[in-house]
Structure formats: structure tokens, C-alpha cells
Amino acid sequence: MAENFVRSQMLPPEAPPASQSGALSWVRENLFSGPLNTILTLLGLLSLYWLVSSSLPWWLNSVWHASSLGECRTIVAASAGEGATGACWAVIRERWHQFLFGFYPQDSYWRPVLALGLLFAALAPVLFAGQKRNLAIILGCVAVFLLITLPLGGAGLVAGLLVAVLLAALLALSQSRPQGLLWFTAIYPGLCFWLLWGGPIWTPIAALAGFVVLWVVFRLLSPRIGVPVAAGVGFVAAVLWWLFAMGPVVGTLAGLLPMGLPKVNSDQFGGFLLAITIGVTAISCSLPIGILLALGRQSDMIIVKALSVAFIEFIRGVPLITLLFTASLLLQYFLPPGTNFDIILRVIILVTLFASAYIAEVIRGGLAALPRGQYEAADALGLDYWQAQRLIILPQALKISIPGIVSSFIGLFKDTTLVAFVGLMDPLKGVTQIVRADINWKGIYWEPYIFVGAIFFVICFSMSRYSMYLERKLKTDHR
Amino acid sequence: MALATDVPKESFRLSMLIYDSRYRAVTIQVVVLLCFGLFVAWLLNNVVQNLAARGKVFDYGFLWARAGYDINQQLIPYTNDSNHFRALLVGLLNTLVVAFFGCIFATILGIFVGVLRLSKNWLVSRLMTVYVEMFRNVPLLLWILLSYVIFSEAMPEPKAFRVTDEMVAAGQEPAASMLFFDSVAITNRGTSIPAPLFSRGLGSVDLGFVSLNLTFLATTVVLGLSIWANRRLRASARATQEATGIRPVIWWKSLLILLAPIVLLFIAMGFHLDYPALKGFNFQGGLQVAHSFTALLIALTLYTAAFIAEIVRAGIQAISRGQSEAAFALGLRPGRTMSLVILPQALRVIIPPLISQYLNLTKNTSLGIAVSYLDLRGTLGGITLNQTGRELECMLLMMVIYLIISLCISAVMNFYNKTVQLKAR
Secondary structure: OOOOOOOOOOOOOOOHHHHHHHHHHHHHOOOOOHHHHHHHHHHHHHHHHHHHHHHHHHOOOEEEEOHHHHHHHHHHHHHHHHOOOEOOOOHHHHHHHHHHHHHOOHOHHHHHHHHHHHHHHHHHHHHHHOHHHHHHHHHHHHHHHHHHHHHOOOOOOHHHHHHHHHHHHHHHHHHHOHHHHHHHHHHHHHHHHHHHHHHHHHHHHHHHHHHHHHHHHHHHHHHHHOOHHHHHHHHHHHHHHHHHHHHHHHHHHHHHHHOOOOOOOOOHOOOHHHHHHHHHHHHHHHHHHHHHHHHHOOOOOOOHHHHHHHHHHHHHHHHHHHHHHHHHHHHHHOOOOOOOOOOHHHHHHHHHHHHHHHHHHHHHHHHHHOOOHHHHHHHHHOOOOOHEEEHHHHHHHHOHHHHHHHHHHHHHHHHHHOOOOOOEOOOHHHEEEEEEOOHHHOOOOOOHHHHHHHHHHHHHHHHHHHHHHHHHOOOOOOO | OOOOOOOOOOOOOOOOOHHHHHHHHHHHHHHHHHHHHHHHHHHHHHHHHHHHHHHHOOOOOHHHOOOOOOOOOOOOOOOOOOOOHHHHHHHHHHHHHHHHHHHHHHHHHHHHHHHOOOOOHHHHHHHHHHHHHHOOOOOHHHHHHHHHHHHHHHHHOOOOOOOOHHHHHHHHOOOOOOOOOEEEEEOOOOOEOOOEEEOOOOEEEOOOOOOHHHHHHHHHHHHHHHHHHHHHHHHHHHHHHHOOOOOOOOHHHHHHHHHHHHHHHHHHHEEEEOOOOEOOOEEEEEEEEHHHHHHHHHHHHHHHHHHHHHHHHHHHHOOOHHHHHHHHHOOHHHHHHHHHHHHHHHHHHHHHHHHHHHHHHHHHHHHHHHHOOOOOHHHHHHHHHHOOOOHHHHHHHHHHHHHHHHHHHHHHHHHHHHOOOOOHH
């Protein structure tokens, strides 16, 4: 009788065949899986080779120390032989401050730098609400950044000490009451304006006091005449304060206590300072306006809806350039005779309106994507319109529209370069043109454009990465 | 027994305008309308006052005055003796021609890149990602300026193309040579390409202020007829297929219908190409394309194609995997799966954002001002405005024209969108 053989223990699994694992198989599967793929890979390699072989010597022969393009070329020819190409980064080394700050006074560079650092401190409680660790990390980074850059930018001892105290206070606040940081965010616009443009410190304080007036009037009157009317009266009171009371008050206070920074005119702004000023202001103002316009467009009230639609479609139908020219040429027709205000402010207003129309459309998409049941549930709970929007509708709609909103912001930031056409010195056309008009640097083009493009890329790319992070963080459905 | 009683009739109080939801909407709308009316009245009043203060009147009569400036690229006859309205038309056509070619090239490149970005080929998909991210995150203005500068400063001068007798004797090559079998010359002054010419053209008919080019008209009509006949042929083939189950072979018929009439027409009209050649200090003959046009077109195409690639990628990814698996299960090859199953469905997702990219491209043509391309913005909103000093009239007219272009594009594309969307039953 034949003996049956039964294995008593399992054999270990065989290793996969050599052709199915390792680098070779990866290459075969991902690069040479078929004739078409092989051709594509070869084409890709060919273009990569062409790109690298034509630009690598240019990068390797970079010259950092020279005073003109001609000198750069002589150095390259001397070191790498006749006919060699080389980048001339000396132009960036010599003119980097114009690319970043325009004609802002050199001894005051610490002011925009400080404003930028504090911008992140002001954004932190909004971007990372309530996350103590992230807040501390950001504030720490801001502190280190300012520690390095403020002395380089020529800040005095007093300013340095004040900043140190401020940052220490913010750090303490972020660990004890993270919500309290929002107060800093609220006063940041005034602070930033004062740092950038200078003048007596009383101007931003008096401007912010307008909001205090609004709040006080609202709180005093709302128990007696109701919320909507009190809000209206408060708004009127604040406008009256800004129009009539603010000037004399600032004048008196500045006479009594002359504290302030040297004034900087708008035409000295330029480079990335200008782009970031316009971009950040327009971004932060366009979001609330965009939300209101989107709600207006979704509204049942026919007149409100018609006005919103007309505004949005008009703005979206014309190029930004025409709106910028409106700011520089036409606003003088539409405002009372003799009114003339700052060109940067005019541009910011028009860019804000432009961006808000696009954001309104993005948010409308989010509102439309919400299931009808959400609106009905909010009504069933007895919430009024604003409560329903604030608590139920907008949080969900905004979450859906985050990618669209951020890409609008990126578009807006890129569009700030168009202010060059109304005579402002944007980093791309304005400053580069000035540099290229210099007799020493005539004929240079790759280097300034690569420098400016790289900075734009870093800013826009990090914005889009942040939006992806936010999308992942807020994702609550399971798919 | 309890009786249902009517709600006691309230008398109307003024506060109900705010607190009663029945009246509140009306109140708010009336207030909004009032504020808006006041705002508009205030603006108009300011405009009237400002115009009076400057001694100007709101009048479009200047459009019929002599323009007095030259435009380097003109699709319709124009001299500096023509009026401002004619200059406006030339500029408008320049805007439209860049937008038209830009949309076509950007769509082709964008679809190509979008599909390749999803390719399983690691190298190619990475290269395409780099391209898309690079162009999406850097301002369009940079690409326009950079490509213009490269064209006008890095390209050889016309004299570099010259071949002298000594050079032939010494066996030397000229410093620069023409591309594509000696038909295209790129110099630092402009690009010369072969010009299509008709030795027996049909001439043109003058219709008052526009002249109708009969050659162009005949070509359009013949092409339109061919396309219409081809559609009839395909429809009859489909009918045969549905009736008998066998699709007749028609590709050579449809090729014949599409190509033969237009080729015959061109031969009849004596079609030939006029090649540019170096004469004197510059290239003569052929079609001179200004660098401002080329640079603007290239930059717009590359920039918009990056956005379109993302749209195409998102559209393809939105189609569930089950669709392609089902197609493979039916035995369709990958190419057929893409063209018959995936793309028709992805098209529905792709088209709405594609419309807004076309609109963006059209509006971005106004950046041509950076390289002195004389489009609508350059003629009406640039030189005409500066010469006549009529900011209000010029800007308003320009905005209206841009608005009309945008509305037309979105109307056409929305119509197309309706034809591809799912018909809800």
C-alpha cells in the first residue's frame, strides 16, 4: 500500500521572480510597458536631455560679482572659454532691493518686513484656529524671521524692543487664550497701514475708533429700537466719524503727542511690496463682498438678485485691465469734482471688486451644491435667514468652495502684476523695465524674469498646497 | 364645542415693515432700490459736473474723425487716413484673431497634456506635472514679456542669414538659417512665413464700408458644403448600420468629399505659396508676422493650456473606474475605450470650466499692450483715447465691446454644452 505523504508544516512563500520585482520590473512597467509608452519615454528623455544640456552650462557658469552685463560676459568667457554662456546673477545681487521694495526708503526697509512678519502672526489664528502647537510654531518662526531681518532692515532699538514685547505677549496669549489672538488680527490692518505709509500713529487709531463708535452706538440703541435699525444708525454714526470728526481729532492728538513714523509716498512703493500689499488687501476684502454677492444672487428678492447678477456678469465680462484704467482715468469723472485719492487705494478698490465677482461665482457653486434638505432643515429649526446662513449653510458651502476660492486668490495675486499698466511699479514689468533700461544691464532678460517668476511660483504654489491641506482637514465624509 | 376662529385681524403698524416677514422682503428691496437709485444719480451728477468743469461733452462723433496713426497688423484695409472707427475695427479683429487661434491651440495642447499627465508612464506624467505647475503659478504677463524678449533680442538679425560669394567659396555656413525647408525665417524684427496667394482669385466686392473678399467667401462656402455632405454621408452610414448591423466602409468617401472640392477650387484659383526671401536689409515677400502677435499667442497658448490640462485631467478622473473596466470587459482596446466611453462622458464635466477658460483667454488678450500689440485695447483704449482725450467714451465703448464678446462666447459654448449634456428623461 502506497504511503500517503501529508506535509505537516507550511513552506515559506517563494520570493517573487526577479522579473516581477526590483528596479528592473519597475522600469519595465512604468516606462517601457508597450510600444507607445516606450516612444513617449524616449521622447521625454530626449527633451529632458536637450533641456539640461542647453541650460546646465548656463547655470554652472553663473556670475555673482560684476557691475555690468559686459563684465559678466568677460568673466564667463575668461573662466569657461570663448562662446560659453553663463547666468549673470550679479544683476539680482545689485538690484534685489528694487525687486522687493521698489523705491521704498532704504533705511525704512524694516517697516515692510515687520508688516510682513506680523501679517503671518495675524493670519495664524485664522488659518490654524485653536491649534496651540501650530500657533506657537508660527509665532516662533515669525519671531526668528524678525530677529534676523529687523536689524538688517535698519530698525532702531526702540522698535526692536516694542516688537519683542508684542511677540512675547502674542505667544503668551496663544497658549492661554488662543481666541484672544483674533483681536490682534482685527487691529492688524491699521497697524500695517501705519507701518507701510507712516505718518502719525493717531490716524490708524482714529480710523479703528470708528468701529468702536459703531459698536457703542449699536449696543446702546439695540435694546430700544431693535437690531436692524440700531445697526443702520451705528453705521451712519461711524461714517460721520470718519468723514468729519476723524481729521480734527487726529490733528489735535498729533499736535499734543507727535508720535509717528516718517511718511512714505505711494509712488515709492514697488516690487513685491506693492504686489503683496495689493494682493493681501484685495484678497481679505473680496471674500466678504463675494459672500454677500453670492447670497444676493441666490436671494428670493428679485431686485437684490438682479443687481447682484448684473454686477457679477459685468465684472466677469470685462478684462481686469479695463477696470484698472477705470481706476486711473475714469474715477475722476465719477467722483465729486476735486476728489483725488491715492492711486494704490483706487487700484485696490477696483481689484477687490474684480476678485469679489469671481469669488461670488465660486461660492454660488458651493451654495448650489448643498442639498435642498439643508435649507429646509434650517427653516424647520426656526432659524432666521442670517442664523441659517451663518450656522448651517455657509460653513458647508464655503468648505465645498475652498479649492475654487484659493485658485481665485492665486489668480488675483498673479493679476497684481497688471498694475504696471497704470504706472505702478510691479515687480514684473515695472521694476524689470527699470533694471533693463540701465545702461549696465541692457540686454539682460532671463535672470530678472527667472528671479521674479520663482518668487511668484513659491507664493502661489504654497497657497495651492495650503488649500489642499485645508481640504483634507475639513473633509468629513467617508469615501 | 371649540370653534376654529380666524386669526384676529391685526391692524397695520409701521414696525411691521421691519419685523413682519410678510413685508420685510418688500421693505428691504425698496430700500435697496432707493439706495441704488441715489448712488446712480450721484454718479451721473458727478459725471455731468466733471464734464462741464472740463468743458467736454459726451459725444461719439470723434469716431468718424481721421485717426492718423498706423497699425502694424491689419486684417482689413487700413491707412492712417482712415477714421477712428476703422481703427477700432482693426483692433477688434486683432483681438479676435489672437483669441481664436489661442483657444484652438490651447485646447489641443491642453487635452494632450491632460491625458499624458494621467499616463502610467512615470517620466512623462512627471514632466507634464512640472509643465502644468510651472505655468499655472507664474503670472501670464511674465510669459508674454519673456517670449517677446526672446524673440526680439535672442533671434538673429536679418543680415545673419546672408550668404555671400566669399562664404560659398570658403565653404562657410551663414550664422543663421531658415526653418522648415527654407520657408520660415525668424529674425529679431519679425517672423516671415509663406503667404498663400491666388493668381486667379475672384477679387472682392465693395459693400459700402466693408469690402467682401470673394475668394475667402468661396472657400468658406465650399468647405461648409463639404462638411454638410460628409455629415449626410455619416448619417446614412449610421442608418445602414442600424438597419443591417453592418457598418459600410466610408472613410475613403468621406475623405474624398472633404478634400476633393477644396483642392479643385484651390487649383482653379491658382493657389501658390509666396516664400520669403532675403532682399536688401530684410526679408521680403511672404507674410510678415509681428513678434508682438507671435509672443502673445505663444504665451496665451502655453498658459491657458496648463489650465485646460488640469480641467481635462479632472474630467477624466471624475469618470468612475467601473466605466473603463466595463469597456475592457467588452473587449474594447484602450484607445477605443478612451474615445468611445471615457471622453464622451468626461466632456460633460469638462465643457463648463472650459468655457470660462476661453473667456479668460479672450480677456487676457488685452495684455497684448505689454508688447505693444495693437488690439482693441491698444487702438480704441490706447492711441485713440490718448489722441482724442475722450476717456469716458472710449472706456465705456471698450467695456461694452468686451462684454459683448464674452457674452457671445459663453452663449455659443453654452449652446454646445446643452447638446452634449445628458438628456434627462
